[in-house]
Amino acid sequence: MSRDWSAVLFDLDGTLADTVELILRSYRHTMETHLGEAPPDRLFLDTMGKPLPTQIRDFAEDEAQAEAMRQTYVSFQREIHDDMVKPYPGADSVLEELRGRGVKLGVVTSKASGIAARTLEACGLFGHIDFLVCHDEVEKPKPDPESVVRALEYFDLTDRPGDVIFVGDSPFDMQAGRGAGTKTGAALWGPFERDALEAQQPDYWFDEIRSVLETAP
Numbered sequence: 001m002s003r004d005w006s007a008v009l010f011d012l013d014g015t016l017a018d019t020v021e022l023i024l025r026s027y028r029h030t031m032e033t034h035l036g037e038a039p040p041d042r043l044f045l046d047t048m049g050k051p052l053p054t055q056i057r058d059f060a061e062d063e064a065q066a067e068a069m070r071q072t073y074v075s076f077q078r079e080i081h082d083d084m085v086k087p088y089p090g091a092d093s094v095l096e097e098l099r100g101r102g103v104k105l106g107v108v109t110s111k112a113s114g115i116a117a118r119t120l121e122a123c124g125l126f127g128h129i130d131f132l133v134c135h136d137e138v139e140k141p142k143p144d145p146e147s148v149v150r151a152l153e154y155f156d157l158t159d160r161p162g163d164v165i166f167v168g169d170s171p172f173d174m175q176a177g178r179g180a181g182t183k184t185g186a187a188l189w190g191p192f193e194r195d196a197l198e199a200q201q202p203d204y205w206f207d208e209i210r211s212v213l214e215t216a217p
Contacts, residue, residue: 011168014190049170087123095128145179174200
């Protein structure tokens with residue numbers, strides 16, 4: 001490997017942090033509270049990677065109900081969050097090794113800023129990250145490339161996006177990275193099946209997080 005990436009950007013849920021069961025428990029509780037029963041989990045998982053308000057809106061009759069459902073979800077998730085969040089195996093050591101190589105590290109997530117920082121802290125990963133951009137800090141979150149562009153601007157790499165890779169588990173991550181001009185890496189340990197990601201034609205496929213260390217621009 002002749003050189004390293006100038007920066008590696010990671011999605012959070014389903015990529016660095018194993019939060020799938022937390023998300024599903026919060027989803028089921030919300031739907032049962034407001035609809036009487038929860039639709040199939042897959043309907044919610046298929047939109048994982050988009051901001052929560054966007055996900056919730058698909059199940060609500062109107063904006064008022066969508067907001068009530070969002071509040072229920074957020075409140076319940078806060079209660080159970082710290083006991084259910086954990087990093088994917090190897091995440092901390094991969095981030096530590098990348099930083100040791102001088103690679104800049106960012107997290108680009110559709111979570112809101114407060115809960116995103118809490119998730120990183122609960123996983124013991126916050127201290128490894130140089131920059132965090134969340135959905136409430138941009139006008140157009142993923143799959144729009146704005147949040148990825150924000151990270152490129154922070155790292156002064158807007159003129160060299162091809163020296164950056166965005167690693168994520170969802171099609172929305174791939175779309176955002178490609179739209180910003182970065183290379184894209186599909187994380188296959190998250191909740192999305194390979195078939196769901198193939199249409200986005202990621203530049204790299206990763207079966208495990210340590211595989212990120214073996215790539216180069």
